[in-house]
Amino acid sequence: MLFAWGMLVGLTFLFLVPREAAGRLQMTYARVFHWPLALGNGMVRVQATTQVRNVNPREHEAVLQANQQLRTQSLNLQAQLQEAYGRIEKLTKLRAQPGLEQMQPIPARVIMPMQDELTINQGQDRGVAVGQYVLSFTDTLLDHQCVIGVVSDVSARGARVRLITDASSHIPVTVGSFTVPWVLDGRGEGGGRIANVPDTYTIRARDAVYAQPRQGFLDVPVVVGEVVRSRRDPDRPIVQEITVRPMCDIAALGEVVVLRPVSTP
Amino acid sequence: MRWFRFAVLVLVASLLQTGLVRVIEILRPGVKPDLLLILLVFFALHASSREAIVASFAIGFAADLSNPVVSRLMGPRMVSFGLFGALLADLNSTLSVRRLLYQAVTIFLMGFLTAGLSWLLAFLRADRLSVNLAAALFWQPLYSAVIGPFLFLPFGWWMRMPGRGPGRLRRFRWR
Structure with missing residues (x-):
């Protein structure tokens, strides 16, 4: 009898409870216990960032080169962006002149x-x-x-x-x-x-x-x-x-x- | 059974399962021990039949709440844990699983079965499932089976289960 009640409750949750309600229940759990859960996730992040991976020297060299290329590209883009900003600023002033709308x-x-x-x-x-x-x-x-x-x-x-x-x-x-x-x-x-x-x-x-x-x-x-x-x-x-x-x-x-x-x- | 201690144990296990257990993931993401599965087997083997049934459904509910098979869906793990937990408790009255190796095999089989049924049930309700079958059906039960029998000792001590406390360590046999 106890088993039947348990199954009934479980199947009710599965098939009758709307997914939004189930989601709210799970969110409530996460909200109530957010502190220990956040602590655990923080430890996971620390662990993930402190993991050391052995990298092949050739792979390392390739990654460094790719990084350098990305940095160069980024600097060029920044310069172009700066120039574009300047141009936009000038155009904004120009458009602001009465009569030139x-x-x-x-x-x-x-x-x-x-x-x-x-x-x-x-x-x-x-x-x-x-x-x-x-x-x-x-x-x-x-x-x-x-x-x-x-x-x-x-x-x-x-x-x-x-x-x-x-x-x-x-x-x-x-x-x-x-x-x-x-x-x-x-x-x-x-x-x-x-x-x-x-x-x-x-x-x-x-x-x-x-x-x-x-x-x-x-x-x-x-x-x-x-x-x-x-x-x-x-x-x-x-x-x-x-x-x-x-x-x-x-x-x-x-x-x-x-x-x-x-x-x- | 001491139900307050049971509630605390299940709550702590579910919190650890959600957060800290990821620290000991091995091989690939998702391969981590299932503390709630280990608890399920522990209570199915050490509690009375009625208590084991209640405990199985309660642990399944906690699993659905903290580690759902699919987000915004409750029930698959409650049903699967309840079904197989009750079955194991019933079998335990005729088969005695006392050796660590047998306990490990039991945890592995229970992990495989509960995960399989959970995914099947979730498949009935969810629109889309991203399933890592190898991790869910094999690696996680295997990892749980390896460390599970050793966790039975602190569980037994905390639950004051007769014959399972640290003072009775000598009674465990490896073979």
């Missing part, structure tokens, strides 16, 4: 600086297209970034940037607090000029020159350069000719940012 900045390296032209390492694969504005990308604050040119030619993995100083560059700009659109023409030799500015506008040296917003390319005015001097046009005295220089040292740039509209696929 709808633009996706694409960082690119300058791989070939030429006279009034740059070749960068990002192309169609990353969404770079002709006509997009290119900004400087220095370690300084975002306020120091300026438009340096426009993408003029693009391939799958590279693009050419026509700088604002190039003779074939014509960028719509505004000067200082005036909202009148003018055109900044490149002149080569590291500068540009704005022609045909009526004499009625007072333009002073060090006035800022802004790239004018363009639908789909630039949502807010971004500084391009500053006025070096303003003088009357010798041929047409009723208008002024404004000489402009880039706001940043383009020749020293190692990285730039291409502004791509977010909606571009």
Whole structure:
């Protein structure tokens, strides 16, 4: 009779008690006796870590070599990660600029600086297209970034940037607090000029020159350069000719940012 | 039988089985003595038939609680320990297992049978079983059989079982 009761209880546990309830019972046991159980597991770990295993010298050498390779790989990855962090930080600052929320900045390296032209390492694969504005990308604050040119030619993995100083560059700009659109023409030799500015506008040296917003390319005015001097046009005295220089040292740039509209696929 | 001492002994054995016994694992993980199996055989051989049945089911319950065949499942070891413990207690009334070698063989056979039945019963309920059959059916019973008869001495002393205390060591025969 005792045996029958025992079997009944055992079979009830086996077939009728839900597994969740059985699990809770086992967990309760583990919780109530966690201290002696933890002590035992601790001793097992200590024993496991103090076990000495005889290793073949050749195997040991191979393990050491593999370890060295892993360490090298790890250090390289750390360096790459650090650089990526820095890049992300810069991009975060760039995205934080009011008016640039709808633009996706694409960082690119300058791989070939030429006279009034740059070749960068990002192309169609990353969404770079002709006509997009290119900004400087220095370690300084975002306020120091300026438009340096426009993408003029693009391939799958590279693009050419026509700088604002190039003779074939014509960028719509505004000067200082005036909202009148003018055109900044490149002149080569590291500068540009704005022609045909009526004499009625007072333009002073060090006035800022802004790239004018363009639908789909630039949502807010971004500084391009500053006025070096303003003088009357010798041929047409009723208008002024404004000489402009880039706001940043383009020749020293190692990285730039291409502004791509977010909606571009 | 002193049931309080029995409860303490089973509790200590289950705690040791869960934690410390792994320290003396040999050859491969999972090959360790089963203290609760040794206790089962001890009580089946040394307690009265009724006490042995109760003890077998109680030890099986403790085994399900502390060292379940499959997690979140109770019953397989209770049933198998109860069944074979009761059977051994019944056989013990006609067969006397007093020699250490016979005790070791008994522990091995009981280990093999209880492990086999436990796995079969667990198979009925569990969705998936990861079975190390060699360790469960052979190595663990063998390891338990090797050290089990020597543990009968402290068990007998603790349980105050007549004729099994340290003072009666001389009565054990090796052959």
